[in-house]
Amino acid sequence: MKVYSAGEHLISEVVGYISELVPIHMDKAKNELSSIMAKYHVNRVEQNEVHPDLNEKINLFLTSKKLEGLSKNTLSSYNLELSIFADKVKKRTEDINSADIRVFLGQFNHLKMSSISRKLSVLKSFFSWLTAEELLQRDPTAKLKPPKLEKRLPKALSIEELEMLREACTTRRQRALIEVLYATGCRLSEVQQLNSKDIDFNTQSCNVVGKGNKEREVYFSFKAIYHLRKYLMNRLDSTDALFITERKPYRRLSKRGIQREIGIIAKNAGLEKHVSPHTLRHTFATLTLNNGADLVAIQHLLGHSDPSTTQGYAILSEERKKEQHKKYLIQ
The missing domain is CATH 1.10.150 (DNA polymerase; domain 1)
Structure with a gap:
């Protein structure tokens, strides 16, 4: 039984198609196409194979x-x-x-x-x-609209809940993590990548690399610097990473490790809501804006390229709304 190659299958399909459109000499057409196809290597794409x-x-x-x-x-x-x-x-x-x-x-x-x-x-x-890039003549997604998403307000901690987290910390590393995440408003990946030498204790600041490989300067509070010093001074390792594992061999604490630590603190604090490193970023943005911070400044501190992203945090508390009304209403 003769086994046909992919090229022969292609020739038969092409000749068969053309013969339905115009009268041709099939054997002659196959011979001509065979001489042309001999210059090329043809592979058949199977139905269960990614093209x-x-x-x-x-x-x-x-x-x-x-x-x-x-x-x-x-x-x-x-x-x-x-x-x-x-x-x-x-x-x-x-x-x-x-x-x-x-x-x-x-x-x-x-x-x-x-x-x-x-x-x-x-x-x-x-x-x-x-x-x-002109690798495609038309964009098949051009007319497809994204599904409507449910608009949810960012989940932030209240001042009382933040204090409960602080009180629930049982190790120096836990307290330093809480203070650094809250004071800087950094993303989880940005904090996880930090090294001890990146921190400028004199200016109470450091540079982080965020989305799109963009670098920006962020700032620490007095509390963050105090608890970070306590944590670093009590470490006996020579690891470069700012936050490390508690057991040997000491190594950089993973993103999952930081998430787990924050979860443990929240559980100890008895908070019912889900608390993650991103919750502390939300808390930084919401509380500072409610306290009168400039929206553009917060945008740059968070590393948002789009101002509308930061705008989502500008949710004033009822007390703040009342205060703003009294302060700015022209009588």
Whole structure:
């Protein structure tokens, strides 16, 4: 039994298609096409295989975004989402249409709208880049609108709850973590990457590298500096990291380790609400704005490129609203 190559299958399919459109000499056409195809190496893409063209385009996109300075976390997230997409939609990139993307997103009804919106956002970035680079003639995501998300106010701690967290700390490391996260308003990844030498105790500040590999200066409170000094002075290791594990071999405390520590403190404090490192970032923004801080200043301290992101924190308490009304109303 003769085994046909991928090239021979392609020739038969092409000749068969043309013969339906116009009368041709099939054997002659096959011979002519065979001589042309001999110059090329043809592989058949199986139905259960991700099309190599799509994989190639994804790699080009990720390489370009890496050169633009996107963080490792963002690139990893893009890679994961696009790999899932490629595994489900096994087509050439130019053959993918809006319906394919709708069907793909429709498979994730079990996920929250925010997760589906994130998937669509990654696909929009991918296809719009391909179109801008003229690797694709049309953007199949152009007419797709992201799902409406439920607007939730940022969850911040009250002053009383913040004090409860402080009182619940049982180690120097715990108290230093709480004070640094709250005073600087830093993201979890920014604090986790800090080294002891990064802290300028004279100016009570340090530089952190945030999203998009952007560097900014953040500031510590007197309490943060005090408890950070106590923590560092009682350490006997030579590890560079600002926050380290409690047991040998000493190493940089992981992001998961910091999250776990904050969770333990919140549990000891008896707080019913979920408390994470990001909660302390929300608390920094909300309490400082409620205390009269300038919105633009907070935007830069948080490392927000878009002012509207910071605007979400500008939620005044009832007492603050009443105070502002009395202060600024022209009688």
